[in-house]
Amino acid sequence: MTEPLSTASSPNVECNPIGYTRPAPTVLELRVRNHPGTMSHITGLFARRAFNLDAIVCAPEGGGETSRMLLLVADEPRLEQVERQLAKLHDVLSVDVRVDLGPAFFTRLFAAKPA
Amino acid sequence: MKTTTGAALLRTLLERQGIHTLAGIPGGAILPFYDALHGSSIRHILARHEQGAGFIAQGMARATGRAAVCVATSGPGATNLLTAIADARLDSVPLVALTGQVPQALIGTDAFQEVDTYGLTLPITKHNFLVRSVAELLETVPLAFQLAESGRPGPVAIDVPKDVLNASITVGALPEPGRVQPPPRCADAPIDELAARLRAAHRPILYLGGGVIGANASALARELSRRLDAPVVSTLMALGAMPDDDERFMGMLGMHGNKGTNLLLQECDLLFAIGARFDDRATGKAAEFCPRATIAHLDIDRAEVGKIKSTALALIGDAADILRRLLDRLGSDEHQRVERRPLAGARGYDTPMSRPAWRARATMLRDAHPLHCPPRAEDPLHPLNLIGFLSEQLPADAIITTDVGQHQMWVAQAYPFRQPRTLLTSGGLGTMGFGVPAAIGAALACPGRRVACVSGDGSILMNLQELATLAELDLPVAILLFNNAHLGLVRQQQELFYGGRYSASRFDRTPDFAAIARGFGLRGVRLDPGGDPLADLADALAQPGPCLIDIPIHDQTNVYPMVPPGAANHQTLTAPELEPALATSSSHD
Numbered sequence: 270m271t272e273p274l275s276t277a278s279s280p281n282v283e284c285n286p287i288g289y290t291r292p293a294p295t296v297l298e299l300r301v302r303n304h305p306g307t308m309s310h311i312t313g314l315f316a317r318r319a320f321n322l323d324a325i326v327c328a329p330e331g332g333g334e335t336s337r338m339l340l341l342v343a344d345e346p347r348l349e350q351v352e353r354q355l356a357k358l359h360d361v362l363s364v365d366v367r368v369d370l371g372p373a374f375f376t377r378l379f380a381a382k383p384a
Numbered sequence: 385m386k387t388t389t390g391a392a393l394l395r396t397l398l399e400r401q402g403i404h405t406l407a408g409i410p411g412g413a414i415l416p417f418y419d420a421l422h423g424s425s426i427r428h429i430l431a432r433h434e435q436g437a438g439f440i441a442q443g444m445a446r447a448t449g450r451a452a453v454c455v456a457t458s459g460p461g462a463t464n465l466l467t468a469i470a471d472a473r474l475d476s477v478p479l480v481a482l483t484g485q486v487p488q489a490l491i492g493t494d495a496f497q498e499v500d501t502y503g504l505t506l507p508i509t510k511h512n513f514l515v516r517s518v519a520e521l522l523e524t525v526p527l528a529f530q531l532a533e534s535g536r537p538g539p540v541a542i543d544v545p546k547d548v549l550n551a552s553i554t555v556g557a558l559p560e561p562g563r564v565q566p567p568p569r570c571a572d573a574p575i576d577e578l579a580a581r582l583r584a585a586h587r588p589i590l591y592l593g594g595g596v597i598g599a600n601a602s603a604l605a606r607e608l609s610r611r612l613d614a615p616v617v618s619t620l621m622a623l624g625a626m627p628d629d630d631e632r633f634m635g636m637l638g639m640h641g642n643k644g645t646n647l648l649l650q651e652c653d654l655l656f657a658i659g660a661r662f663d664d665r666a667t668g669k670a671a672e673f674c675p676r677a678t679i680a681h682l683d684i685d686r687a688e689v690g691k692i693k694s695t696a697l698a699l700i701g702d703a704a705d706i707l708r709r710l711l712d713r714l715g716s717d718e719h720q721r722v723e724r725r726p727l728a729g730a731r732g733y734d735t736p737m738s739r740p741a742w743r744a745r746a747t748m749l750r751d752a753h754p755l756h757c758p759p760r761a762e763d764p765l766h767p768l769n770l771i772g773f774l775s776e777q778l779p780a781d782a783i784i785t786t787d788v789g790q791h792q793m794w795v796a797q798a799y800p801f802r803q804p805r806t807l808l809t810s811g812g813l814g815t816m817g818f819g820v821p822a823a824i825g826a827a828l829a830c831p832g833r834r835v836a837c838v839s840g841d842g843s844i845l846m847n848l849q850e851l852a853t854l855a856e857l858d859l860p861v862a863i864l865l866f867n868n869a870h871l872g873l874v875r876q877q878q879e880l881f882y883g884g885r886y887s888a889s890r891f892d893r894t895p896d897f898a899a900i901a902r903g904f905g906l907r908g909v910r911l912d913p914g915g916d917p918l919a920d921l922a923d924a925l926a927q928p929g930p931c932l933i934d935i936p937i938h939d940q941t942n943v944y945p946m947v948p949p950g951a952a953n954h955q956t957l958t959a960p961e962l963e964p965a966l967a968t969s970s971s972h973d
Contacts, residue, residue: 305514306502306506306512306514309503309506310506313506313507317507349690350687350690350691353686353687354687356686356687357685357686357687358511359510359511359531360511
């Protein structure tokens with residue numbers, strides 16, 4: 270009797286812009302304020318909400334006021350929750366999905382180390 | 385241009401935020417700030433424990449909806465605040481917690497009274513700051529208030545090292561005070577869709593959470609229920625949003641909610657959640673909550689939508705704004721405009737139903753499952769009778785605070801709240817010790833209002849020291865101590881779910897609470913079950929000034945109905961079949 274229960278198929282696009290599903294693992298790109306404590310806020314969020322976090326790369330950009338972070342969020346069934354909770358952090362300025370990147374991006378960084 | 389110290393600048397910034405009262409305890413690292421308070425227009429309430437200060441500030445914030453401030457020194461001062469901060473986080477209470485920190489040169493050296501306050505407050509605040517220079521105060525303080533009050537409110541911690549408080553700064557123009565930032569406006573499309581779904585629903589229910597009160601949207605939610613002729617259920621945090629005697633009000637849902645309310649939710653076909661977060665104490669086993677319903681969810685926090693239950697329709701934004709726009713789309717007597725589609729092949733719960741028939745069903749379920757309570761003349765000290773009597777003695781705008789346990793649930797079940805912000809209770813964290821300091825804060829924030837704290841003999845001891853603060857301030861707070869010489873809700877769970885193996889839930893010796901109150905300088909009364917206890921209670925409440933009334937209640941009385949932890953809400957346990965022996969037993973002592 271009820272409509273299909275899914276956030277994924279919601280026509281309510283403007284109010285619910287991140288209502289999609291993707292196969293895990295996923296790479297998230299964050300733009301964050303660059304100051305002491307930001308990394309704690311982000312990793313602490315993953316720890317206390319029992320989200321999976323497999324890899325992090327972070328670097329300052331521009332004049333150092335902000336940083337960009339890439340997070341490898343592996344096999345996370347609640348990816349939408351992760352994104353929404355990250356977006357609520359004051360120091361997180363934006364959350365985007367890097368569909369062009371996967372786990373191999375992170376492993377290549379280590380492979381580049383000279384023997 | 386004016387040269388000042390960090391401490392004086394901090395004081396000025398608080399004054400400009402409109403802070404006229406704050407609660408705290410001084411100590412080494414925060415002393416420069418206390419020096420700056422000397423001679424300020426800000427009134428400082430000296431608590432007797434930092435947790436008390438935190439809950440006094442919470443009482444002010446919960447009673448008014450505006451951010452309140454608590455202050456502590458570094459180390460133990462800061463750690464003592466943590467419970468009150470975490471409590472504010474779970475109940476979305478705007479709070480600014482200000483702590484002193486050791487000088488920056490000593491940070492990281494295990495200095496005297498050094499603790500990583502920033503790290504400790506990080507997971508329990510909406511946001512937190514460690515101020516690294518005196519100039520940062522100009523940005524941090526207004527931002528802290530803005531964050532605490534905007535969107536979904538919450539606590540913000542500001543840790544200020546002593547050298548920052550002592551540093552000089554020359555300030556030109558002071559920053560504007562931090563203000564509430566309105567959330568992004570919800571688009572029209574989902575509101576249109578919600579109006580259509582509400583119109584088409586056969587068995588709609590409005591499910592109100594604390595966000596309705598936070599958004600000052602209580603009257604709008606009530607109007608919506610009238611237009612739709614739809615029943616309304618409430619979480620613990622939303623009690624007061626709907627007047628208790630409204631004909632469409634079904635009372636509280638969930639673990640200790642009305643059985644009829646929980647049964648009605650089983651039949652619902654469209655659940656419209658407003659500022660509610662599908663907490664496990666409200667939903668029971670989430671998979672079996674409202675199994676036949678499509679869910680529409682209005683919340684200011686996008687992350688709450690779809691967190692627990694799949695949601696068909698999300699409305700993100702301010703509840704008052706969205707409800708106003710929704711009402712604009714609905715006729716003044718929407719329920720009489722029958723546009724309900726017949727449902728192909730529908731049977732049983734799926735059959736079409738007119739709104740009056742649905743409401744009649746709700747009323748029938750509510751009336752068929754009342755709270756079980758012996759007549760007042762027979763058992764005047766039954767907790768539900770006491771709460772009924774208390775409500776008759778207090779004005780409609782009286783503020784009730786509770787501690788946590790059986791007494792809290794009896795208040796939630798039986799006190800007829802009629803206005804928002806008249807019940808102040810620790811819902812999410814469930815903090816024993818909340819009641820007395822929160823009552824002090826409410827009385828400070830609402831002069832002229834009557835405040836009653838319903839507590840238990842377990843909870844009261846957890847912030848007993850604030851009786852000294854209460855006596856000093858001489859506020860119109862009455863403490864009603866429901867004394868069963870047990871951790872009653874623990875005892876109840878051990879009886880029901882642990883085979884009656886009572887472990888650490890009984891107090892072998894209980895203090896003379898009336899004498900303790902008198903020792904603190906309050907009126908202290910113990911009701912005599914053998915006399916006319918209700919007359920004595922009325923008498924004690926009629927006298928001015930703070931008092932503690934020790935009320936002996938039966939130690940075996942349980943809170944019913946009760947959904948066993950982890951069970952579904954339709955598996956409610958009710959009183960008569962479980963306590964046949966108690967029906968005839970009413971001895972008190």
